[in-house]
Amino acid sequence: MNYDIKNPSLSEAGALRIEYAATEMPVLRLLQERFAREKPLEGIRIGACLHVTTETANLMQVLVAGGASVALCASNPLSTQDDAAAWLAVELGIPVFAIKGEDNDTYYRHINAVLDTAPNITMDDGADLVSTLHTSRRELLPQVLGGSEETTTGVIRLRSLERQGQLQYPVIAVNDASTKHLFDNRYGTGQSTVDGIIRATNLLIAGKRFVVCGYGWCGRGVAMRARGLGAHVIVTEVDPLRALEAVMDGYQVMALAEAASRGDIFVTLTGDVAVLRREHFAVMRDGAVLANSGHFDVEIDLPALRSLARSSRRLRPSLDEFTLADGRRLYLLGEGRLVNLAAAEGHPASVMDMSFANQALSCAHLAANAKTLEKRVYPVPERIDKEIARLKLEAMGVTIDTLTPQQEDYLASWELGT
Numbered sequence: 001m002n003y004d005i006k007n008p009s010l011s012e013a014g015a016l017r018i019e020y021a022a023t024e025m026p027v028l029r030l031l032q033e034r035f036a037r038e039k040p041l042e043g044i045r046i047g048a049c050l051h052v053t054t055e056t057a058n059l060m061q062v063l064v065a066g067g068a069s070v071a072l073c074a075s076n077p078l079s080t081q082d083d084a085a086a087w088l089a090v091e092l093g094i095p096v097f098a099i100k101g102e103d104n105d106t107y108y109r110h111i112n113a114v115l116d117t118a119p120n121i122t123m124d125d126g127a128d129l130v131s132t133l134h135t136s137r138r139e140l141l142p143q144v145l146g147g148s149e150e151t152t153t154g155v156i157r158l159r160s161l162e163r164q165g166q167l168q169y170p171v172i173a174v175n176d177a178s179t180k181h182l183f184d185n186r187y188g189t190g191q192s193t194v195d196g197i198i199r200a201t202n203l204l205i206a207g208k209r210f211v212v213c214g215y216g217w218c219g220r221g222v223a224m225r226a227r228g229l230g231a232h233v234i235v236t237e238v239d240p241l242r243a244l245e246a247v248m249d250g251y252q253v254m255a256l257a258e259a260a261s262r263g264d265i266f267v268t269l270t271g272d273v274a275v276l277r278r279e280h281f282a283v284m285r286d287g288a289v290l291a292n293s294g295h296f297d298v299e300i301d302l303p304a305l306r307s308l309a310r311s312s313r314r315l316r317p318s319l320d321e322f323t324l325a326d327g328r329r330l331y332l333l334g335e336g337r338l339v340n341l342a343a344a345e346g347h348p349a350s351v352m353d354m355s356f357a358n359q360a361l362s363c364a365h366l367a368a369n370a371k372t373l374e375k376r377v378y379p380v381p382e383r384i385d386k387e388i389a390r391l392k393l394e395a396m397g398v399t400i401d402t403l404t405p406q407q408e409d410y411l412a413s414w415e416l417g418t
C-alpha cells in the first residue's frame with residue numbers, strides 16, 4: 001500500500017474518534033448520501049493537503065463516495081492526528097502521507113507524493129500544493145482542472161498569483177464563503193485556540209492580560225472566548241476599521257509596543273509576518289506566553305527569539321521555555337505553529353461540517369464546470385453557501401421564516417416610500 005504514516009495499528013483508535021466526529025457533521029453525512037447516488041466526482045483524481053484530523057477523515061469519505069480517487073498529505077507538520085491518518089490509509093484505503101512532527105523535508109516529500117498521483121483537482125489549506133505545482137512540478141499543470149482553498153492565508157497567496165498573471169487554473173476560495181469564515185474562523189478558531197493554550201499550559205485564563213494581535217475573523221473569535229473566561233483582553237491592529245470595531249466591542253486597543261510590556265498571554269492571528277518580534281520580546285514580562293494561531297509559523301519571529309535566549313528547554317509537550325540574557329523567561333507554545341492544531345485538536349467537528357461541505361460541493365462544481373471556468377480565483381457560488389446554511393439549520397432543528405409575496409414585491413420595488 002502506498003502511504004507514509006506513523007503506525008497503521010492506530011487505525012482502530014482512529015475509527016472510534018472519526019465515528020464520533022461524524023455525529024456532529026450532519027451536512028457532510030447528507031452530502032455523502034447524495035454523492036454516493038449521483039457520483040459527481042466519478043473518474044476525478046483529487047490531491048488534498050489538509051490538516052489530517054478526524055473531521056478531514058469524514059470529508060475524505062464524502063469525496064470517495066462521490067467517485068473520486070483521493071491522495072492526502074498534511075498542511076502542517078504538527079497538525080496530523082496519527083490515528084486518523086492510520087484509519088484513512090488502512091480502512092478507507094487512500095494514499096496518506098502525514099506524520100505528526102514530520103520535519104520540513106518530509107513535509108515537502110509528502111506534498112510531492114500527493115502530486116505524484118497527478119491530481120485533476122487540488123484541495124489546499126494554505127496553498128502549498130498550488131505553489132509547489134506552480135514552481136517545481138509545472139509538468140503536472142495541464143491535467144489540473146481546478147482547485148479549492150480552505151484558509152485566508154492560502155487565498156491571499158492565490159490572489160497574489162492571479163494578480164501577477166501566473167495562476168494556471170481556476171481556484172475556488174472556500175475560505176471566503178459565509179458558511180466558512182463566519183463560523184470556522186470565528187467560532188472554530190475562537191474556541192480551539194483557547195483550548196490549545198489551556199492544554200499546553202493549564203494556566204488559569206481568568207484575570208490574565210490576554211493580547212490578541214489581529215482582529216479579523218479569527219481574532220474576533222479568540223477575543224470573545226478569552227473574555228468569556230475572565231481575561232482582560234487587549235487587541236492590537238493595523239487596520240483602523242477593525243481597531244475601531246474592537247474598541248466598540250469593548251476591548252482595550254493599543255499599539256503592540258505598548259501591549260508588549262503588559263500582556264501575560266499573546267496570540268497572533270494576522271496572516272502577517274514578524275508580528276511579535278525582538279523589540280517586543282525585549283520588554284515582555286517574565287513568564288509571558290506566546291502563541292500563534294495564524295496559518296504559518298512566521299507571525300512570531302522565532303529566529304529573533306532564539307537569538308535572544310541564553311537557553312531553552314521543553315517543559316511540557318507543547319511548551320518551550322526561552323530564558324533571556326536578563327533571566328526573564330518566555331514560553332512559546334506549539335513551536336509557534338497553529339496552537340489549536342499543534343496543542344489541541346483543531347476545530348470542533350460541528351464547524352468543520354460547514355467548511356468541508358463547502359469543499360465537497362466546490363469540488364463537484366469544479367468537476368462539472370471546468371471547461372467554462374477561467375484561470376481565476378472564484379468565490380463559492382452563493383447557491384452553495386445558502387444551501388449549506390439551510391441544511392445546517394435543518395440539522396439543528398431551527399426553522400426560519402420565508403418572505404410573503406407582498407414582502408417580496410416590497411423588497412424588489414422602489415415606488416413605495418413614506
Ligand SMILES: NC(=O)c1ccc[n+]([C@@H]2O[C@H](COP(=O)([O-])OP(=O)(O)OC[C@H]3O[C@@H](n4cnc5c(N)ncnc54)[C@H](O)[C@@H]3O)[C@@H](O)[C@H]2O)c1
Nearest residue numbers: 151152153214216217218237238239270271272293294295
Ligand atoms: N488556527 C486556525 O485553525 C485557523 C483557521 C482559519 C484561519 N486561520 C489563519 O489565521 C490567520 C487570520 O485569518 P483571518 O480569517 O482572521 O484573517 P483576516 O484577514 O480576517 O484578519 C487578519 C487581521 O490581522 C490584521 N493584521 C495584519 N497585520 C497585522 C499586524 N502586524 N498587527 C496586528 N494586526 C494585523 C489585519 O488588519 C486583519 O484585521 C490567517 O493566516 C488564516 O489563514 C487559522
